[in-house]
Amino acid sequence: MNLILIQPNEMNDGDRVHLSGERAEHIRGVLCATPGKLLRIGLLNGPKGTGTVEELRGKDVVLSCTFETENPPRPAVDLLLALPRPKVMKRLWAQLAALGVGRIILTNAEKVERCYFDSHVLEPDFYTARLIEGLQQAGDTILPDVRIIRQLKPFLEDELDSVFPNIGKRFLADPSGTQNIFQCLEKPGEKCPMSGKILLAVGPEGGWTPYELEMFAACGFQTFHAGPRILRTDTACVALLSTLTLLSATDEK
Amino acid sequence: MNLILIQPNEMNDGDRVHLSGERAEHIRGVLCATPGKLLRIGLLNGPKGTGTVEELRGKDVVLSCTFETENPPRPAVDLLLALPRPKVMKRLWAQLAALGVGRIILTNAEKVERCYFDSHVLEPDFYTARLIEGLQQAGDTILPDVRIIRQLKPFLEDELDSVFPNIGKRFLADPSGTQNIFQCLEKPGEKCPMSGKILLAVGPEGGWTPYELEMFAACGFQTFHAGPRILRTDTACVALLSTLTLLSATDEK
Numbered sequence: 001m002n003l004i005l006i007q008p009n010e011m012n013d014g015d016r017v018h019l020s021g022e023r024a025e026h027i028r029g030v031l032c033a034t035p036g037k038l039l040r041i042g043l044l045n046g047p048k049g050t051g052t053v054e055e056l057r058g059k060d061v062v063l064s065c066t067f068e069t070e071n072p073p074r075p076a077v078d079l080l081l082a083l084p085r086p087k088v089m090k091r092l093w094a095q096l097a098a099l100g101v102g103r104i105i106l107t108n109a110e111k112v113e114r115c116y117f118d119s120h121v122l123e124p125d126f127y128t129a130r131l132i133e134g135l136q137q138a139g140d141t142i143l144p145d146v147r148i149i150r151q152l153k154p155f156l157e158d159e160l161d162s163v164f165p166n167i168g169k170r171f172l173a174d175p176s177g178t179q180n181i182f183q184c185l186e187k188p189g190e191k192c193p194m195s196g197k198i199l200l201a202v203g204p205e206g207g208w209t210p211y212e213l214e215m216f217a218a219c220g221f222q223t224f225h226a227g228p229r230i231l232r233t234d235t236a237c238v239a240l241l242s243t244l245t246l247l248s249a250t251d252e253k
Numbered sequence: 254m255n256l257i258l259i260q261p262n263e264m265n266d267g268d269r270v271h272l273s274g275e276r277a278e279h280i281r282g283v284l285c286a287t288p289g290k291l292l293r294i295g296l297l298n299g300p301k302g303t304g305t306v307e308e309l310r311g312k313d314v315v316l317s318c319t320f321e322t323e324n325p326p327r328p329a330v331d332l333l334l335a336l337p338r339p340k341v342m343k344r345l346w347a348q349l350a351a352l353g354v355g356r357i358i359l360t361n362a363e364k365v366e367r368c369y370f371d372s373h374v375l376e377p378d379f380y381t382a383r384l385i386e387g388l389q390q391a392g393d394t395i396l397p398d399v400r401i402i403r404q405l406k407p408f409l410e411d412e413l414d415s416v417f418p419n420i421g422k423r424f425l426a427d428p429s430g431t432q433n434i435f436q437c438l439e440k441p442g443e444k445c446p447m448s449g450k451i452l453l454a455v456g457p458e459g460g461w462t463p464y465e466l467e468m469f470a471a472c473g474f475q476t477f478h479a480g481p482r483i484l485r486t487d488t489a490c491v492a493l494l495s496t497l498t499l500l501s502a503t504d505e506k
Contacts, residue, residue, distance in 0.1 A: 182500070
């Protein structure tokens with residue numbers, strides 16, 4: 001935990017918060033905090049701040065909190081991901097939140113097994129805890145929006161433009177791409193960093209079907225290849241998301 | 254398995270190979286191969302090729318093999334990594350081999366616990382099996398060289414230049430860097446893709462110490478920051494390695 005996240009409804013005693021459970025254990029056991037110690041804190045979907053340890057009370061910890069005036073920015077990259085096997089998705093939640101992603105849209109696809117949608121790893125209580133774990137690792141407060149889409153086609157045709165307006169860039173990773181991501185982003189006379197919102201689509205094990213690729217192309221997705229190596233979904237997500245995040249961060253400097 | 258890897262000493266019957274165990278199970282169960290089916294194969298540290306299923310004999314599979322004339326290229330990026338916790342290292346082996354890395358140099362550092370070096374995840378039989386799993390996923394045949402360094406300072410001072418000649422680029426990821434990796438790579442008038450060998454150094458949880466950072470700087474490492482988010486070692490390795498690999502692959506086109 002590089003930041004202790006506090007839920008807004010826990011702030012029910014002025015600027016003081018009473019923590020118990022895992023966060024209190026971490027503060028006592030790992031950070032070895034004693035009264036007066038300053039800790040990095042954040043309000044979920046709100047600003048970051050500083051918590052001063054006021055008191056260790058039994059197993060609990062009491063912090064007095066001050067917060068910055070502005071929220072951290074929402075990450076520039078959104079992810080549309082064909083739902084991977086539950087075992088893989090379970091591991092991915094925290095990594096995605098740590099890398100920084102604005103939205104996570106999990107969709108069906110021809111090569112996604114229907115039963116994956118019945119997994120407990122798609123229950124909000126389950127994934128919210130994992131996302132918070134990733135935010136606390138990365139030092140962020142902004143919880144990614146999660147949407148679970150059981151039918152890809154109507155989503156792309158009817159909803160995509162409102163969820164992700166057309167002014168952003170839409171990219172799709174597929175071996176059929178003739179350019180890699182840097183070549184996709186370069187325009188004559190421009191260097192590769194870019195600005196604005198990005199939506200990245202990552203396919204299932206086995207890839208998108210030709211019909212699905214056509215649907216994405218019709219929605220303005222540019223296809224790029226991620227090199228000759230075939231990566232597991234989780235490795236591919238981390239690899240592509242981090243590359244796009246680094247590129248978009250470069251532009252802000 | 255996107256490629257079935259065969260050890261050179263298994264080719265003891267002309268161009269035919271008898272496979273049993275996991276690979277035979279995969280060929281029969283997942284690929285549902287029958288005689289005549291063509292499979293992507295590769296010789297460990299040798300060329301890729303094609304295997305024709307000749308016979309299913311009990312639980313075994315007999316393939317007749319033809320190989321390309323040239324080996325695939327060794328990946329352009331080498332990794333020097335402060336040894337992470339055994340649980341993390343266990344997961345990393347296959348991912349590193351899948352992403353493609355020429356050498357994996359695992360070192361000690363001030364913030365690496367000594368006991369990590371006694372873990373079974375550093376035994377050659379253990380990690381070679383994991384590396385082969387990653388190669389079979391990615392469709393590569395070239396096993397990364399692995400070196401385990403218990404003392405960082407003498408290695409940097411006495412061995413680094415022979416293991417990794419000075420003509421390559423040396424990069425170190427650390428929050429103290431004032432540029433990100435793209436800014437590090439850009440020279441006036443040049444775009445960010447680059448050529449030649451790259452050595453990437455990734456520190457332990459908690460980072461390198463100022464003394465260690467000085468040693469790396471003295472060895473010609475350029476420091477870059479990987480953005481404001483603090484990533485777990487395994488996420489950071491996948492993120493940085495893939496970004497550098499994509500960048501170096503861009504240059505080859």
